[in-house]
Structure formats: C-alpha cells, structure tokens
Amino acid sequence: MDQTFFFINIVDVFTVCPFILLTPSFLETDYGQRAIYTGFVEAKLEPGLKARWQFIHNGIEQDIDIHTGKYNGSRLLPNLTLIINNAVFEDEGSYRLQVLIRDGWCSSTEVQLRKVRGSKFSVKIIKICC
Numbered sequence: 001m002d003q004t005f006f007f008i009n010i011v012d013v014f015t016v017c018p019f020i021l022l023t024p025s026f027l028e029t030d031y032g033q034r035a036i037y038t039g040f041v042e043a044k045l046e047p048g049l050k051a052r053w054q055f056i057h058n059g060i061e062q063d064i065d066i067h068t069g070k071y072n073g074s075r076l077l078p079n080l081t082l083i084i085n086n087a088v089f090e091d092e093g094s095y096r097l098q099v100l101i102r103d104g105w106c107s108s109t110e111v112q113l114r115k116v117r118g119s120k121f122s123v124k125i126i127k128i129c130c
Contacts (some may be wrong), residue, residue, distance in 0.1 A: 006104045016097055017106035018043045026112050031118035037111055039080035041096045046101040051075045053082045056110060059094035064095075087116045 019042040029035045041048050052075060053064040064082070066073040072083040077099070084091055094110040 016045050016101065016103060018046075018048055018101065020097055020106065020108035022095075022097055022098060022108050025109075026114050027112070028115040029113070030115060031088065031116055032086055035084040035087055035091070035113050037082045037095060039082070039097045039108065040051065040100055041078045041080065041097075046103065048077045048099040048101060049076055049078055051097060051099045053080075054096050054098060055091075055093060056096065057090075069093075087113070089116050090129055 013058075021040045023038055027035045028036075031065075039051075042053065046111060053073065055062045055064055064071050066082065070085055072085065073081040080097060081096060091101065092113050092115065094112055097108040097111045098105045099105075099108075
C-alpha cells in the first residue's frame with residue numbers, strides 16, 4: 001500500500017507573516033458611545049500590501065467598511081485604527097486585523113468588545129421644584 005504524506009508548514013506563518021499588534025485586548029463601552037482599537041504592523045520578510053478590519057460574531061467573519069458612519073479608521077500601514085461609533089449590543093464580539101502579503105492574508109489575534117453597557121432607551125429625570 002502506497003502512502004502519501006502531506007505536511008503543513010505552520011512555521012512559515014510565523015516567519016513570513018508580519019508582526020501584528022492590536023490594543024487593547026478587550027473593551028467595554030456604554031451604549032451609544034465609541035470603542036477604539038489601534039493596530040501596529042511590522043513586516044518580517046514580506047511587506048504588507050494592504051489591510052482590512054473584520055468583525056467576528058457567532059463564528060461569522062465580516063469585513064468592515066471603515067468609510068461608513070458606523071465605523072471609521074484607517075487601513076494605512078503600519079499604524080491602523082478602528083473606531084466603532086454609536087456602540088450597540090450587536091457590536092459585542094471579536095475584531096481582528098488582516099494584512100495581505102504576497103503569499104496571502106495574515107491575521108492578528110482577536111480583540112474583544114466584551115460588553116456594551118446601558119440601554120437603548122434613555123431616561124431623563126426632571127426635578128420639579130416648589
């Protein structure tokens with residue numbers, strides 16, 4: 001019986017992909033407020049060609065368009081920013097940065113928007129005097 005072996009060289013991911021740092025690793029914010037993540041990318045062997053932000057919720061990955069009212073930021077290497085405006089409960093989840101090199105996309109570790117506190121209904125207290 002002829003056996004064929006396939007090896008996946010995981011080491012290449014660590015030696016070829018750039019170093020990607022995202023901060024902070026987790027955030028909590030109030031309903032309607034902003035959450036801000038910053039990223040730094042340092043090339044190892046291959047320079048980054050472009051970058052994209054992604055939102056991961058319930059195992060579904062979605063690319064983020066940073067040119068909308070909901071999201072702002074930058075994709076310019078090496079310093080990147082993601083701003084989540086007007087935070088709502090549906091924004092809770094994981095975010096990551098991907099950088100394209102000649103061999104494909106490299107992913108950062110995921111950062112978390114753990115909690116959006118508060119309510120979508122605001123209560124205004126009026127003090128009636130005398």
